[in-house]
Amino acid sequence: MGDRSPRRVRGTLRHPPHGPKGGVPHHRGRQGVLEQGIRHRGHGTPLLLRVRPSQPQQGLAGRHRGKRRCRPRVSQGGFPGRGTAPPGALPKQPVLRRVADVDTARGVLPDDARRAHEAIRAGLVSALALCGGPKTRRVLFPPYPVIGEAERRAVLEVLDEGRLSTFIASPGAQFLGGHRIRQFEQEFGEFHGARFAVAFNSATAALHAAVIGCGIAPGEEVIVPPYTFTSTATCALMHGAIPVFADVDEETFCLDPKALEAVISPRARAVIPVHLFGQPALMDELQQVARRHRLRVIEDCAQAPAATYKGTRVGVLGDCGVFSFQETKNLMTGEGGMLVTNDASIAEIARLVRNHGEAAVSPGEARSYKAEILGWNYRMTEFEAALGRCQLRQLPEQNRARQRLAAHLTRALGGLPGLRVPPLREGCEHVYYVYPLLYDASVWGIPRARFLEAVGAEGIPISGGYVKPLYLSPLYQERRAWAFRAYRGDVSYAEGICPVAERLHRETMLLIAVVRPPATEDDMDDIAAAIWKVWEHRKELT
Known part of the structure; x- marks a missing residue:
């Protein structure tokens, strides 16, 4: 890359080097404490040094006793001496920068930048923290998830209302859950361009329901990548189907269409491409293979909410798509998930699966607990839905x-x-x-x-x-799931079957x-x- 200007990294981002070429940069003529950053010598090689203006520093709790401390300056909405967060984004959470004053007598860097530079160059101290030098960063990165006032108000409104979960098996709106759950489903479906959205208490539950809704039978095969969260594969085992692993593409880390075609057998009924790390999978090529072999396509969108593929949001490219709202995700509700689809049959089965398999009884009849299919309690609560609506916006x-x-x-x-x-x-x-x-x-x-x-x-x-590629875990190496007992196929979980994922x-x-x-x-x-x-x-x- 041609431009290696000091603006590229912290420490020289706003203060380009002064003084003679190749000399240590200084800031407005002030001496300072040496801290890690990057500056550039005249020939373009980055030298990892930065000078900060001398000032009393905030020490670590319980350390550097007796040293003078000062209250760090915290700009509104940001961090001491740092930029602020993007507008409109997030609650302001000040973080203290803790950098202790140091000296050569203690084996660390002196205040004078020139002598510090010479100490590193002479090998008296190491620049690497691992070898005894100062750390580049001494504070944690700002915490995630971000919970703002809107989320707090939404949860308190649920508490004040007192209706926390309202699923019942009687005719009427509450057969489909509380009003916030239904609003969240509607808004999420519209956002993704899907006719139906069905809320769950986790993406794992939604994937299980997707396998059932797509008509996969016990003993049949579901093709998945090995480089994904465990439930992409275990959702098949939960229904008695067998995961078959196909390797990933080395550029996108998503399912490789050629590898998919190579593992299809007469027992294969579905494929679950994963939009890993937020990058859409190679959907055109994957769907061409799926159509040739009549495979249902279940998109795992857990890490890619609102990612787009050729102008279309992921989740509606296949037969159905599943999203995760676990607290580390881009859209989080603590725990939770959503299935989206344009297929009315998949949506209907998914709703039954999440609510004990119960169908609504006729008007005027008492609840009979009549189960149409095998179902589970995969229901979302009003708390999660309230958070989800805020986060979706x-x-x-x-x-x-x-x-x-x-x-x-x-x-x-x-x-x-x-x-x-x-x-x-x-x-x-x-x-x-x-x-x-x-x-x-x-x-x-x-x-x-x-x-x-x-x-x-x-x-x-x-x-x-x-x-670790999923097939290398004991669940597959030792065929521990009950689904393997009735399986008559010859799926392989041997080391080496997916060399890209293993590398x-x-x-x-x-x-x-x-x-x-x-x-x-x-x-x-x-x-x-x-x-x-x-x-x-x-x-x-x-």
Whole structure:
């Protein structure tokens, strides 16, 4: 990347280097405390140093006793010395920046920036936190989920009304739950362009109902990717069907259409593509394969609410789609889920499945507990629906905030060898449930585990891999589910059946989960500064 200006990372974002070329930058002639960031020497190589103006610092609780402390300045709606959150977004939660004054006698950095630079260059101290140097970031990233005044009011209104869950098996509106549940279903369905939306207490429950609603029978096969949350596969086992795993695409991490076609057998009845991390799967190609083999298509949209594929929101591209509202999701209600479909039969069966399989009795008759099909208690409460309605109204702006943060981080990491941001597919809108990267150990010269250890020591939450490919767990290796007892097929769960997923898990996948509001672009600069810093000092890790 041609532009490696200091504006790309925290610490030089607003103050480009002054003084002679190659010298340590200073801010308006003031000396300062050395803190990690990036500046650039004349030849474009980033040097991981930053100077902060000298001032009393907030120490960690119980540490640095006797040092002078001062009250940190907190700008309204943001963090000390940092930018503010996107407008209209989120409750303001001030966070204290805790950076202790340091000195060489204690094995850390002196106040004078020039001497600090010389100390690092001379090898007297290490720049890497893992090797005893100062951390890039000493405070936690802002917490998630974000709960504002609108959510608080909505929950209190439910408490004041006193009707917390109103499902009954008698004719009338309450056969379908309380009025907030029905309003949430209507609004969610309209938002996604679906004729029907059915609320559940989890996405796992909704996936189970989708398998039943699509007519999958026990002993039949449902094809799923192995790189996904466990319930994408166990929803088939819950109904006596058998998951068959097909490998993922290395660019989108979603189901590979060629791998799908390769595992189809005469027993196959459905496929569940997952829009992983917020990126839509290759739906045109997957649906072409599904149509050729008469497979039902159940979209797992748990991580991709409002993501679009060629102008259409995910969830209505297949026979039905399932969303999750667990508290880490882009739209959260604590727990909860939703099934959307344009198929009236799927919607009707889903409603029965979530409410004990009970059908409404005739007018005037007492409730008979007559079960039409086997059902469960998969019902959402009015609390979750109240939260969901608030969160749905905020979802477009929340997703735009994630996209802005992801774009900023991508620019800040541009040109960094051995780390690749997967490209966005044309015609797709990514909503960044998490931010993925691909790591090349041959370029870095250190194993991924060592890289993760070093970046984590800088105060940056980062993880390697996502989940172990599901078929490698004991549930499949030992055929522990009752569904396998009656199965007469020859499905394989051997190691190596999905080499791309296994390589992502063991070698190349990196995930950053804090690329989301209420974090700011300054927080993204912390992430970039830490990673660039580890790159500059990677030889210390060998």
